[in-house]
Amino acid sequence: MWRGGGVVGRALAASCRPRPPARPCPRPPPPPGPEPPRDLALPNGAWSDAMRRQYRRLLDMAATGAWRRLPSYRSARHHLRAGPPPATGTDPPPAPPGPAEAPATPRDTRLFLRAIDGDGDGFEYAMFLNAAERRLLCLFQPGPHLEGHPGLTHGGAIAAIIDGTLGTCALAVAGRVMTANLSIDYLAPVPLGAVLLLDGRAERLEGRKVFLSCHVRSADGDTLHARATGLFIQLDPAKHRAQDGEGGR
Amino acid sequence: MWRGGGVVGRALAASCRPRPPARPCPRPPPPPGPEPPRDLALPNGAWSDAMRRQYRRLLDMAATGAWRRLPSYRSARHHLRAGPPPATGTDPPPAPPGPAEAPATPRDTRLFLRAIDGDGDGFEYAMFLNAAERRLLCLFQPGPHLEGHPGLTHGGAIAAIIDGTLGTCALAVAGRVMTANLSIDYLAPVPLGAVLLLDGRAERLEGRKVFLSCHVRSADGDTLHARATGLFIQLDPAKHRAQDGEGGR
Numbered sequence A, B: 001m002w003r004g005g006g007v008v009g010r011a012l013a014a015s016c017r018p019r020p021p022a023r024p025c026p027r028p029p030p031p032p033g034p035e036p037p038r039d040l041a042l043p044n045g046a047w048s049d050a051m052r053r054q055y056r057r058l059l060d061m062a063a064t065g066a067w068r069r070l071p072s073y074r075s076a077r078h079h080l081r082a083g084p085p086p087a088t089g090t091d092p093p094p095a096p097p098g099p100a101e102a103p104a105t106p107r108d109t110r111l112f113l114r115a116i117d118g119d120g121d122g123f124e125y126a127m128f129l130n131a132a133e134r135r136l137l138c139l140f141q142p143g144p145h146l147e148g149h150p151g152l153t154h155g156g157a158i159a160a161i162i163d164g165t166l167g168t169c170a171l172a173v174a175g176r177v178m179t180a181n182l183s184i185d186y187l188a189p190v191p192l193g194a195v196l197l198l199d200g201r202a203e204r205l206e207g208r209k210v211f212l213s214c215h216v217r218s219a220d221g222d223t224l225h226a227r228a229t230g231l232f233i234q235l236d237p238a239k240h241r242a243q244d245g246e247g248g249r
Helices: A007-016 A049-062 A076-081 A155-174 A237-242 B007-016 B049-062 B076-081 B155-174 B237-242
Strands: A068-070 A123-130 A135-142 A177-186 A196-206 A209-218 A224-234 B068-070 B123-130 B135-142 B177-186 B196-206 B209-218 B224-234
Touching: A049 A068, A049 A123, A049 A135, A123 A155, A135 A155, A155 A177, A155 A196, A155 A209, A155 A224, A155 B155, A155 B177, A177 B155, B049 B068, B049 B123, B049 B135, B123 B155, B135 B155, B155 B177, B155 B196, B155 B209, B155 B224
Parallel strands: none
Antiparallel strands: A068 A123, A123 A135, A135 A196, A177 A224, A177 B177, A196 A209, A209 A224, B068 B123, B123 B135, B135 B196, B177 B224, B196 B209, B209 B224
8 A cells, every 4th residue: 555755755745735625636656666575474375274274363363462463574674674563453563573673784685484486385474472471373384395305394494484483582572682502303294285383482581591492283283293492692782783793593 | 418318319320220331320319308407516606716615625525435425406306307326426426315215296396405596595505425434514605595684694594404414414324314303502603605514423323313413614614603413213114115205304
C-alpha cells in the first residue's frame, strides 16, 4: 500500500494547498525509491496444508497479545528499509530484533537462512516471540534444496534453523549476542517437506551469558526430532560500537 | 572431452568399418544424453588468491598418494551420473563416498551445501581425504549469502560445513552414517570471504559409533575459529536396505 512521502509527493501536496476545498487534491504519483522488501515469513504457494494450519494456530495465539509474529527479509538491509513497525495489529507485525540494529553492508549479502531463491526450496519458516516468557516458536518446513541423505534434511540445515531460533530468542532477551556453543542431539531423521515446530527458551542468564534450550518436534507433537542447548554471549555495547560488525553468529 | 559411445556413435562407427583405410572415418557426433555434471570442488572465478594458494598446496599433498581430492556435485543424482572414478590421476579425482551409494530421488533436490546458485555466493569448498589416517581436510571460503551479523558468517553455516566435513570423514571410515550429536564451540567470528581449513578426524570407533573431532582454523593457521566434536552412527546395512532413505544427516 502506498503511504505517501518522498520529494515528489511532498511537492505535489504543497502545490495543492492553495486550491479551494471543492476541488479534490489529485492523488500524487508513487514516491521514488526501492520497493518495500518482501516479508518472507508469510504463507506462499509452497507451504503445505499442514504448515498453513500450524501458522493459523500460531496467528490465533498471537491475537491474544502475548505472542508476536516476527517478519523476515532477505538481508539485513531489507530489515532496515522496512522501517519501524506499525503501532497496532499483529499482521503486518513489528520489526524483529537484531539485524535492524546493524548498519547496512556495502555488498549484496543475504541472511543465510533466506539465501536460497525459490518459494519452498530452502528454509520456509515463521517465528513467534513471547518476550515475557523468553520463548520463541519457529514453524519450519525444510525444502528440497536442504537435502542430506536422499529425501531427508541435512543435519547442517537443522543446526542452522536451531541456531537461528536460539539466536533470535537470545537477541530478544539480551540484545546483540553471538553464539558461543551449540550442542545438538539428532534423534529422528527429518523428511524434506515435513512441518516442524522448534521451541526455543532462554533458561537463564548469568552475567552476559544466555543459556538456552531447543526442542524440535513434528507439528503434531508426536515425534521429537532433535533437542539442543545453546550458549550465547551478550556483546559489550561499548566494544560493539568501537568494532562494529565484528561480533557475530 | 567426448569419449565415444551411445547408439548413434556405435552405428556410425559400424558403418565406417568396410571403408578403405585411406578414407578416415568421420568423427561421430556427440552421444545423446545429459551433460556430465559440473564438479563444484574445482577453482572458479570467485575463489580468492588465498583460497587458490591453499588449494594448490593441498593438490601437491595429494600428489604424494596419501590424500585424494573428493569431487562435489549439486545433487545426489549428479554424483550417480558422474559414474566411477578414473583408474589413475588425482584430478579429476575419484568419486566420493556417500551420495553415490544412494538411489536418485525423483524430485529436483539439491545437496544442502551446494544449494546456493552463483559462484562464490554460498559454500565454496574442496575436501581432501586421507583414508589411512581417518582424516579429512576441508578448504572453505564462505560467500556473501552465508551472512549472520553484517559482514560475518552465520553460526548455522559454520555448523553446516562442520557437519559436512565430519559426515564425509565418518562415511569414509564406516560407510553410511547419520549424525547423532554435534557440539560446537565458536571461538572467533569468521568474516565473509575468509579462507578456512577444517581438520576433521575420526578419533575412535566403538561398535557402530564413530567419534570425531574438528578444528576450524584460518588458512594461515593463526586463528582457531571453532572446535567441535561429532558422534555419527553407522547404519545397519540390512535395515538400510529395508528402509532405504530413512537414515540421514
